[in-house]
Amino acid sequence: MEFDWSSNQRELYAGMSAAVAERFADYETSADPELVRLAWKDAASIGLTGLCLPAEHGGAGLGALDTALGLEAFGHSCSDMGLVFGVAAHLLSCAVPVGEFGTDEARELLAGMAAGDLIAGNAMTEDEAGSDVGRIRTTATPSGEGYLLNGEKSFVSNAPIADVFVTYAVTDPTAGFLGISAFVVPRELAGVVVGPPLPKMGLNGCLAARVRFEDCLVPAGYRLGAEGSGGAIFQHSMGWERGCLFAAYLGLMERQLTECVDRVVGRRQFGRKISGFQAVSHRIARMRQRLEGARLLLYRACWLLDQGQPDVTAIALAKTAVSEAAIANSLDAMQLFGSAGYLAGTGIEEQLRDCLPTTIFSGTTEIQLELIARGEGL
Template structure:
């Protein structure tokens, strides 16, 4: 096993991280969603199209290199909400369009998705279909050369800002998993209603809202794959998202760890740097251990997926390790910074608020443990 990055990979990572550090504004704490100018700023660095085909303006990267790009994003950019928003746009939306849309739809949508001219949202979750995706209520009825969509999705990141909504609806109620179909729906079609952005605990700069379809007639060419293939399309997109999106949290934790080590070296109590106290130094060592273990699991899952060997257990272990390390490390960071870490505006408490949702989206920690247990015959 060779654990070294190639010279090309390391240079791409360093150049991207450094460019992002220069571009990254410290979030103002207002919780305001990103605007198009901020989106375009990171899009110009290639982040909105990392793994999209080069012929459409993308970077043409595989899963491991995409993960490395998003890790650099998370390390170099202070606003984890925008890191998440771009990652969701790319992995849960652009990837299924890349791999399942017809040639005409790919030509129509992928250039804009790669350049950042278009923003995409993934609308899968419903009030009664979150972790249990067997019984979604949104339906799509074939009517000539259109599908007519009815129903409501309860939580869609990027939806209030989106130009394209990737969604899933039941086309054959009696077919179970084979009755679900995926669609790439232009936001400007009549019959689409998106709520105002939710007020959330974390990732506040990424707007999320409800999406309602009231007899929305979607041209059949926007079907992803074949009718009834929606479960396979969604599973494929989740393999990419659960593997690559969480690399952004690796970057966040790396930046967080550096800040904690600096704080431990510089802050003094009882006439000593606080890092000289074992209670502090061991806490930071534990943060390092969680980060490095999670990184190895994520790189392994990405490496397997890049070789067309998707491993559900490896992906679940990586997602679980990264998300739970992000929460634990963020709690530890608040302890290292003490009272100042509890205050808004330092970024320390914001890391914790941004880390908590990572245990919920893309499949909860409990779902990931279910997948691991199933692999053990339980």
């Protein structure tokens, strides 16, 4: 059992972290689609949009653990977690299923996705189908050489700037989970309607919107996998997303902890550094404990993916641990910074806002706990 990084992994993390810091040192979160696209091109130039995609399509061909390390470096050195989240979602919930389940026709999109020329949005969630994917109402009806898509997705990350969508629709309403199929849908197809950007509490660098399909004819070559395999494809992509995307929050927590240590060492109250107060030092210790515990669980889940042993329980444990640690540490950071942390500008309040949705997206904490319980035979 090996707990240390290899020399290649150390080089990957250090190089990626330095490159991100160089390109995003002065980057400010923007809601301007053109500026966001420019930021994506910077991320793509480092290789972040193609970490785990096949080399023949312009990707780096990395496994799950090394992909997680790259995203951890991204989260550590880029303060815009919205951008980090958007790039990771594009890669893991969209490019991965296209790469692994797409036809030759669909896989032609991968080079553009790896290069950041094509931005992808994951169009799964609906008003009545969040955690319960079996309640999807979007339909895909066979028509000629393709499928007519009809329905509306309520929350699609990257939608305002997306060039392509990975979506899921019902092809057989009598088959339940086995009646869902997956598709990759270029935005340029007639019948794709993207709504205005949705105002959100955080992750503002990741623009999101509703997406509607109105008799959108999708060529059969853009179906992913066999008809009816969409549910399994979605679960596979969620394994990668829950395992690797949350590594970015490990990076955020590492950066946040450094900021907190600098703060308490440099600030004096009652004639001494506040780091000397046990109430402060123990809070820092707890932040480190949560971070390291979450990191070990996430690395283990990714390692299992690389061994060809995707473990639903291990992934759920990791996702839950990281998301809960990120929120708890951000609340501690707010307390350690005091009123300065509540003000915009220090980045502490932004970190908290960006961490709060981690217990919701990629499957709520409640869903993860159900998966863990099932793993125990309950």
